[in-house]
Amino acid sequence: ETGVTQSPTHLIKTRGQQVTLRCSSQSGHNTVSWYQQALGQGPQFIFQYYREEENGRGNFPPRFSGLQFPNYSSELNVNALELDDSALYLCASSFQRNTEAFFGQGTRLTVV
């Protein structure tokens, strides 16, 4: 297992609610990337944080927002949840331009 941990592992929310997912990056890593993986599909890049600043964003609406803390852990916030937001959310941590990113085990979000 990698040193990347995500919480919670599973979550059920109601449409319209807000959710916060958390990611603790591997020791020594300063970059965290978030992905959404719908059932049966590959991960889709949401955004990346590097040294507490957003460093690139995929094709996701503004209700998907994030934060990175001084210890480089990160949060993904999703407002106004929709049924299509049901997915596995993965975070990956890395050290700058080192080419390997290490993934956590993901948070399974179900929106009902």
Add this chain to the structure above:
Amino acid sequence: AQTVTQSQPEMSVQEAETVTLSCTYDTSENNYYLFWYKQPPSRQMILVIRQEAYKQQNATENRFSVNFQKAAKSFSLKISDSQLGDTAMYFCAFMKLPTNAGKSTFGDGTTLTVKP
């Protein structure tokens, strides 16, 4: 924008045999990395192998090797001596350079089943 296509949704192989998973990609970039990731039922994405676009030599990692054809934009994964533990979903991914690692475009995956 880059796209990654994996045309084989499912594949199976007998234990100890060899299997090849296909991946094609589309990009106008010249400097990039390509990856194969394994995602077992535990959900954690694990890096299997990576290839730097500027290197002509194909990458190998133990039983895993790639066939990288830059002009054809093809990047296949060969698994030799397949083991039951290789059963998983396999994703091909592309990362444009320069960038911080983690900003990748993934294909939709191939589910590989290794049969005893």
